[in-house]
Amino acid sequence: MVHLSSVPDDKADDAPPVEGMGNLSVHPDDYGDEVTASVYGSRFAAECLPTHEMPEREMPKEIAYRMIKDDLSLDGNPMLNLASFVTTYMEEEAEKLMAEALPKNFIDYEEYPQTADIQNRCVSMIARMFNGPTSNGTENAMGTSTVGSSEAIMLGTLAMKKRWQNKRKAAGKDYSKPNIIMNSAVQVVWEKAARYFEVEERYVFCTEDRYVIDPEECVNLVDENTIGICAIIGTTYTGEYEDVKAINDLLGEKNIDCPIHVDAASGGFVAPFVVPELQWDFRLEKVVSINVSGHKYGLVYPGVGWIVWRSPEYLPKELVFNINYLGAEQASFTLNFSKGASQVIGQYYQMIRLGKQGYRSIMLNLTRTADYLAACLENLGFIIMSKRAGHGLPLVAFRLDPKKNHHYDEFAVAHHLRERGWVVPAYTMAPHSEKLKLMRVVVREDFSRARCDTLVKDMKLALDSLNQMDKKTVDSHTKHVQKHHTATGRSKHNHKHYSGEKHSLQGKTGKVR
Numbered sequence: 001m002v003h004l005s006s007v008p009d010d011k012a013d014d015a016p017p018v019e020g021m022g023n024l025s026v027h028p029d030d031y032g033d034e035v036t037a038s039v040y041g042s043r044f045a046a047e048c049l050p051t052h053e054m055p056e057r058e059m060p061k062e063i064a065y066r067m068i069k070d071d072l073s074l075d076g077n078p079m080l081n082l083a084s085f086v087t088t089y090m091e092e093e094a095e096k097l098m099a100e101a102l103p104k105n106f107i108d109y110e111e112y113p114q115t116a117d118i119q120n121r122c123v124s125m126i127a128r129m130f131n132g133p134t135s136n137g138t139e140n141a142m143g144t145s146t147v148g149s150s151e152a153i154m155l156g157t158l159a160m161k162k163r164w165q166n167k168r169k170a171a172g173k174d175y176s177k178p179n180i181i182m183n184s185a186v187q188v189v190w191e192k193a194a195r196y197f198e199v200e201e202r203y204v205f206c207t208e209d210r211y212v213i214d215p216e217e218c219v220n221l222v223d224e225n226t227i228g229i230c231a232i233i234g235t236t237y238t239g240e241y242e243d244v245k246a247i248n249d250l251l252g253e254k255n256i257d258c259p260i261h262v263d264a265a266s267g268g269f270v271a272p273f274v275v276p277e278l279q280w281d282f283r284l285e286k287v288v289s290i291n292v293s294g295h296k297y298g299l300v301y302p303g304v305g306w307i308v309w310r311s312p313e314y315l316p317k318e319l320v321f322n323i324n325y326l327g328a329e330q331a332s333f334t335l336n337f338s339k340g341a342s343q344v345i346g347q348y349y350q351m352i353r354l355g356k357q358g359y360r361s362i363m364l365n366l367t368r369t370a371d372y373l374a375a376c377l378e379n380l381g382f383i384i385m386s387k388r389a390g391h392g393l394p395l396v397a398f399r400l401d402p403k404k405n406h407h408y409d410e411f412a413v414a415h416h417l418r419e420r421g422w423v424v425p426a427y428t429m430a431p432h433s434e435k436l437k438l439m440r441v442v443v444r445e446d447f448s449r450a451r452c453d454t455l456v457k458d459m460k461l462a463l464d465s466l467n468q469m470d471k472k473t474v475d476s477h478t479k480h481v482q483k484h485h486t487a488t489g490r491s492k493h494n495h496k497h498y499s500g501e502k503h504s505l506q507g508k509t510g511k512v513r
Contacts, residue, residue, distance in 0.1 A: 268292030
């Protein structure tokens with residue numbers, strides 16, 4: 001997901017960071033040569049980096065590298081970003097393979113046939129991991145790589161809509177009012193898919209004690225215009241696995257012909273290794289497509305995702321384009337065209353390097369670490385909202401105990417942790433349960449027990465500091481941090497034209513993504 005950026009006007013472009021400093025010269029016009037023994041002895045170190053318009057003259061490569069590296073040093077440390085599911089560690093050999101593949105355009109199958117075959121191998125391995133049909137050659141599972149789960153979900157939604165339209169057309173019925181059913185805690189891409197492809201969104205809302213979809217309520221929303229149901233294996237808020245089997249069984253009992261797409265963006269590489277007995281994939285008759293993010297618990301740097309369909313029956317032929325590109329005939333179903341090959345190669349490396357045993361060992365370790373962290377936070381007085389013992393993603397969602405009447409909230413705790421470098425998000429729950437505030441720690445591969453202990457110590461320190469402050473000081477500090485120490489508070493790239501939208505769940509309810 002990429003943000004829109006507003007182009008500043010010329011006045012803003014020329015404005016100095018401090019008023020009155022625009023005409024101050026810090027070096028003579030005849031400043032020495034660009035070539036110097038020191039990056040910081042060059043004229044570029046005494047000038048502002050270009051921000052809005054490309055410079056007229058070149059810059060030596062060593063200086064360009066150093067200036068940009070220095071600029072990026074103001075970013076946070078990815079390993080301390082416990083808000084993100086995205087992979088932050090890969091082995092040196094994987095990084096080397098991926099770097100060597102940077103010049104390859106993945107879409108050029110004729111020029112890079114082995115790279116294309118590596119994608120096919122990955123699709124086959126992932127389809128089998130999801131128990132996809134493999135016994136009949138013409139009806140076997142099929143799939144493709146994507147830029148991430150966002151593109152995969154778009155493709156899955158398109159396929160369900162087109163298949164529904166074709167059935168309605170064949171029956172001579174109206175096909176102008178498609179709808180899709182999902183939990184209100186879905187990731188924003190589901191809202192985008194529905195909006196972009198003109199599908200009505202029907203939500204099963206969370207409650208203050210239920211954070212996943214209710215199977216009965218979900219199935220009751222199905223009508224003749226429903227193109228499908230979205231079920232989530234690993235919700236963004238609490239990491240819970242939705243009961244896909246219950247939805248599948250209810251559809252069967254009521255003889256309702258409605259497909260299920262499983263959004264396994266986060267859980268697709270976790271559940272098969274931690275709870276292999278859990279039925280949520282192609283073992284269930286109504287599950288027709290599954291997406292998963294390779295760059296989350298697939299253990300690959302961003303961005304790569306995957307989508308697999310049960311059989312060609314669920315991917316209408318008219319959506320697939322046969323393209324002759326640089327001499328090679330290829331079937332394509334994608335929202336992109338040219339893209340790098342590095343991430344697909346990185347995924348293949350991880351799957352053959354680790355194997356099932358390696359993935360199982362990593363995911364079980366993460367689950368143990370998450371359970372340990374949950375126990376520590378519970379001892380500090382927090383209420384744990386996420387599941388344990390592998391019944392959800394390896395994350396910990398938690399909140400302050402309302403019975404203790406704290407004079408601070410979860411956002412204040414998050415701000416104090418930020419002072420130590422930790423990014424632990426605080427947010428409100430999904431619509432209809434938004435009165436609940438919570439925090440969440442995502443346990444990734446590089447979050448060791450030692451680092452976990454450091455986080456717990458810093459959490460205790462943050463609570464001790466807040467307990468020693470009065471409410472007025474806490475509120476003042478929180479407002480100051482929100483305005484001056486967060487990217488959103490300092491942000492100036494957003495265009496005013498798009499502020500205050502009311503068509504999304506965030507615009508309507510204040511939902512956090």
